[in-house]
Amino acid sequence: MAAPTSEPLPSPRRRLARALALHCPECGSGQLFRRWLFLQERCPRCALRLDRANPDHFVGAYLVNLIFAELLFAAGLGIWLLAVWPNVPWDRIEVVAVAAMILSPLATYPFTRTIWLAADLIFDPPKASDR
Numbered sequence: 001m002a003a004p005t006s007e008p009l010p011s012p013r014r015r016l017a018r019a020l021a022l023h024c025p026e027c028g029s030g031q032l033f034r035r036w037l038f039l040q041e042r043c044p045r046c047a048l049r050l051d052r053a054n055p056d057h058f059v060g061a062y063l064v065n066l067i068f069a070e071l072l073f074a075a076g077l078g079i080w081l082l083a084v085w086p087n088v089p090w091d092r093i094e095v096v097a098v099a100a101m102i103l104s105p106l107a108t109y110p111f112t113r114t115i116w117l118a119a120d121l122i123f124d125p126p127k128a129s130d131r
C-alpha cells in the first residue's frame with residue numbers, strides 16, 4: 001500500500017529534466033552525490049531510495065552509461081575526422097581515443113545514473129518500500 005501523498009507525481013518530462021540537472025526525479029532536490037561517482041543511499045529531502053530495491057537497477061544504469069559515453073565518443077571522433085580529412089593525424093587520434101574511452105564513462109556516470117533512475121520511476125512509480 002502506497003503512502004498517501006499530497007503532491008501529484010511529477011510528469012515524465014519533469015522527472016527527466018530533474019535527472020539531467022542531477023537532481024532527484026521525484027522531489028527535485030540536489031545533492032544526490034557525495035562525490036562525482038558516489039551516489040547517496042537516499043534522497044536528502046524525500047528519502048527516496050536512489051539505488052532501488054531491484055537488483056538489476058545498477059546494471060541498467062551501467063548500460064545507459066556505456067551507450068551514452070560511447071555515442072558521445074563516436075560523435076566526437078566523427079566530427080574530428082570530418083574536420084581534418086584527408087590529413088588525419090592517426091597517431092594523435094589513437095592516444096586521444098584511448099583517453100576518451102576511459103574518461104567519458106566517468107564523466108557521464110552521474111547523469112546516466114539519475115536518468116536511469118528517472119526512467120525507472122516513470123515505468124515503476126515509487127512505492128512505500130522505496131522510502
Ligand SMILES: [Zn+2]
Binds near residue numbers: 048
Ligand atoms: Zn527526492
